Amino acid sequence: MTGQRSAPAPAAQDPAPAPGLVFEAVEGGYGSATVVRGLSGMAAPGEVLCVLGRNGVGKSTLMKLLLGYIPCLAGRVLLDGRPLDRLDPPARRRRGITYCPQERPVFDDLSVRDNLTLMRHDRTLAAFAPYFARFPILERRLNQHAGTLSGGEKKILSIVRGLSEEERVVLLDEPSEGVQWENILHMAELIAERKAKGVAFIVVEQNLAFAERIADRYLVMDQGKSVLAGPRAEIGRDAILAHLHV
Amino acid sequence: MSPIFLIQAINVLYGVTTLAVLVLGLAVIFGLLGVLNIAHGEFVMVGAYCAWAVTADGLPFLLAVPLALVVCGLLGLVVERVLIRPLYHRPFDTLVATWGLSLLLRKTAEAIFGLGFRSVRLPLAGTWHFLGVDYPSYRLVLIAVSILVLAALFLWYGSSRTGMRIRAMVGNADLAQAQGIAVKRLAAGTFIAGTILAGLGGVMVAPLVPVQPFMGLDYVLRAFFVLVVGGLGSVLGVLAGAGAIGGLDSVVSALIDGTYGYFTVLVVAILFLWLRPRGIFAHN
Numbered sequence: 001m002t003g004q005r006s007a008p009a010p011a012a013q014d015p016a017p018a019p020g021l022v023f024e025a026v027e028g029g030y031g032s033a034t035v036v037r038g039l040s041g042m043a044a045p046g047e048v049l050c051v052l053g054r055n056g057v058g059k060s061t062l063m064k065l066l067l068g069y070i071p072c073l074a075g076r077v078l079l080d081g082r083p084l085d086r087l088d089p090p091a092r093r094r095r096g097i098t099y100c101p102q103e104r105p106v107f108d109d110l111s112v113r114d115n116l117t118l119m120r121h122d123r124t125l126a127a128f129a130p131y132f133a134r135f136p137i138l139e140r141r142l143n144q145h146a147g148t149l150s151g152g153e154k155k156i157l158s159i160v161r162g163l164s165e166e167e168r169v170v171l172l173d174e175p176s177e178g179v180q181w182e183n184i185l186h187m188a189e190l191i192a193e194r195k196a197k198g199v200a201f202i203v204v205e206q207n208l209a210f211a212e213r214i215a216d217r218y219l220v221m222d223q224g225k226s227v228l229a230g231p232r233a234e235i236g237r238d239a240i241l242a243h244l245h246v
Numbered sequence: 247m248s249p250i251f252l253i254q255a256i257n258v259l260y261g262v263t264t265l266a267v268l269v270l271g272l273a274v275i276f277g278l279l280g281v282l283n284i285a286h287g288e289f290v291m292v293g294a295y296c297a298w299a300v301t302a303d304g305l306p307f308l309l310a311v312p313l314a315l316v317v318c319g320l321l322g323l324v325v326e327r328v329l330i331r332p333l334y335h336r337p338f339d340t341l342v343a344t345w346g347l348s349l350l351l352r353k354t355a356e357a358i359f360g361l362g363f364r365s366v367r368l369p370l371a372g373t374w375h376f377l378g379v380d381y382p383s384y385r386l387v388l389i390a391v392s393i394l395v396l397a398a399l400f401l402w403y404g405s406s407r408t409g410m411r412i413r414a415m416v417g418n419a420d421l422a423q424a425q426g427i428a429v430k431r432l433a434a435g436t437f438i439a440g441t442i443l444a445g446l447g448g449v450m451v452a453p454l455v456p457v458q459p460f461m462g463l464d465y466v467l468r469a470f471f472v473l474v475v476g477g478l479g480s481v482l483g484v485l486a487g488a489g490a491i492g493g494l495d496s497v498v499s500a501l502i503d504g505t506y507g508y509f510t511v512l513v514v515a516i517l518f519l520w521l522r523p524r525g526i527f528a529h530n
Binding site for chain 1: 410411413414416417418420421422423424425426427428429430
């Protein structure tokens with residue numbers, strides 16, 4: 001962190017790499033269709049970057065680029081200054097990036113309990129007590145197949161699984177979709193607790209009321225590009241709404 | 247119970263359990279990875295030749311088990327890496343590719359061992375007196391081993407950590423990757439497990455059948471019938487399918503003769519394809 005590099009790196013101008021997750025002019029899509037064009041942004045430790053935009057502007061594609069599901073055609077993704085380019089999603093997970101996807105957020109064929117403990121070293125549920133206090137519904141459904149949960153309950157299960165991984169960077173794709181407002185507030189509080197511990201978040205959202213509660217920075221997208229970006233204090237609701245409803 | 251009836255009952259049990267083990271590898275690979283491995287029968291053949299190679303050298307039969315494990319495992323490793331991995335999610339292409347592989351394996355066996363039949367001496371000769379009848383000892387051992395293998399795999403898949411991760415991978419590969427499951431390696435391991443099971447099946451049946459390069463064809467056909475009847479993705483389905491196909495074959499063969507047994511199996515398989523294409527346990 002403090003070291004000055006003895007060998008000069010031509011591309012890096014800043015001797016101290018930015019901590020957290022940084023993406024620089026990333027570009028990518030599916031097949032011949034480029035969905036995301038030249039997007040830059042970052043989530044520093046203890047900060048939430050909210051990515052907003054209408055349906056189909058490339059928000060989930062951005063997440064898939066950051067996680068390595070699809071390759072960056074241009075630009076790069078850095079974690080604490082180290083490029084992630086060649087790493088596949090499991091390798092990025094091992095580097096400390098948690099991901100809660102928008103679509104199919106849980107393993108439908110596994111029980112709620114197995115969804116929570118699948119990758120944990122101990123299969124006890126002791127670590128989940130604080131989450132069950134907020135979302136008692138999960139504890140009641142432990143032995144049910146996750147496929148039988150409602151859409152909102154699956155989202156809750158997904159975010160609890162994600163936060164319980166206790167990693168430094170968390171990517172959430174539409175965590176509030178289908179979730180009751182009361183539970184959305186619980187999610188916001190959980191995110192705030194993690195933020196205070198220095199976790200960096202990138203959250204894709206449609207729900208502006210939720211975004212306003214958690215965001216430190218906004219990145220508003222349209223047609224794969226950034227149309228508005230900056231700290232929350234500098235960006236008003238009207239400016240965002242102008243891009244959400246055209 | 248009359249002795250003849252009991253012997254027939256053990257015959258049916260023998261047919262069903264050994265068939266289930268022979269199908270298991272194919273079912274694992276098809277059910278979990280969606281890859282239809284036409285060369286499954288050739289892995290059985292390779293296992294049988296392992297048994298022949300060991301016993302022809304005068305070594306104990308049981309050494310064929312580790313040999314088949316290594317040979318079929320390495321073969322599976324290479325095949326998955328070179329042939330299968332680039333073709334996941336392209337079912338028709340894997341069908342053609344594994345068909346080509348089956349030709350290659352058959353011809354290779356022909357080149358090395360020749361077309362002639364080889365026989366493997368029974369490692370356990372004679373009969374055992376069992377419930378009042380005399381029954382070939384080796385077959386009784388095979389029934390027991392088959393049941394053990396099936397039960398062990400069933401328990402392991404249902405309750406082990408790896409079994410759970412395989413289920414997660416099969417159900418939702420993207421999410422499995424997001425949680426750090428190395429899906430490529432797990433899929434390769436699953437494929438290799440399937441080829442090893444085929445090889446072990448080959449070792450098991452080698453002393454009872456003529457070992458020759460084309461022996462795999464019959465097994466792969468039978469295995470497909472079992473999958474057609476039992477459906478995919480569950481050990482229970484494999485058991486039910488093997489029970490229906492193996493049981494029917496044994497019973498009809500005993501009552502009339504082998505040709506009618508095979509004929510009945512074909513009719514049942516066609517009826518299932520026609521009326522219940524997703525197998526016995528399909529929901530709708």
